Amino acid sequence: IEQCNDFDSGLTGMCYRDYEKGRDAWVANKLGRALEKFEAGLSSDFAAGDHVTVADFKLYEELDKSRIIEPGCLGPYPRLSAFMVRVAALPRITAYMASGDCIERPLNNPHAQFK
Numbered sequence: 390i391e392q393c394n395d396f397d398s399g400l401t402g403m404c405y406r407d408y409e410k411g412r413d414a415w416v417a418n419k420l421g422r423a424l425e426k427f428e429a430g431l432s433s434d435f436a437a438g439d440h441v442t443v444a445d446f447k448l449y450e451e452l453d454k455s456r457i458i459e460p461g462c463l464g465p466y467p468r469l470s471a472f473m474v475r476v477a478a479l480p481r482i483t484a485y486m487a488s489g490d491c492i493e494r495p496l497n498n499p500h501a502q503f504k
Contacts, residue, residue, distance in 0.1 A: 392430075393447040396423050400454060408502035416459050424455070428466040434475060441479065449476045454496055458503070 399419055403411040427448065430436075436444040452473055455462050463470045476482060485491055496503070 390444050390447050392426065393444070393451050396451050397454075400451070400458070404496065404503040405500065406502070412458065412503070416462075420455060420459060420462060424452075424462065424466050424469060427452070428468050431468045431472055435472070441476075445472075445476055449473065457494075457496065 396419075399415065403415045433439055435441050436448050449472075452463060452469060456473075463473065477486065
């Protein structure tokens with residue numbers, strides 16, 4: 390979870406600072422390295438083994454934000470891509486995402502340059 394929090398801090402900070410300039414640098418210098426680490430660390434179906442834990446939801450959130458900011462970024466990472474499908478297929482997640490309670494955007498509050 391701490392690696393996800395560290396990643397989120399950089400991602401969210403980029404959305405509040407000069408997003409147009411910062412986005413390209415973030416994608417070039419941060420995103421790929423983080424995704425490589427997440428891919429390497431995902432050795433089973435879920436982040437902490439064969440069962441869902443809170444870490445899976447945090448990782449899913451970060452990967453989902455990454456897909457919004459840089460569509461196709463998970464393409465080179467088959468384990469992460471499969472992980473996203475597995476988490477989205479969990480019955481309660483599927484039901485939530487199909488409900489009116491699910492809000493896909495904004496990712497950030499109105500003060501952010503990228504919402």
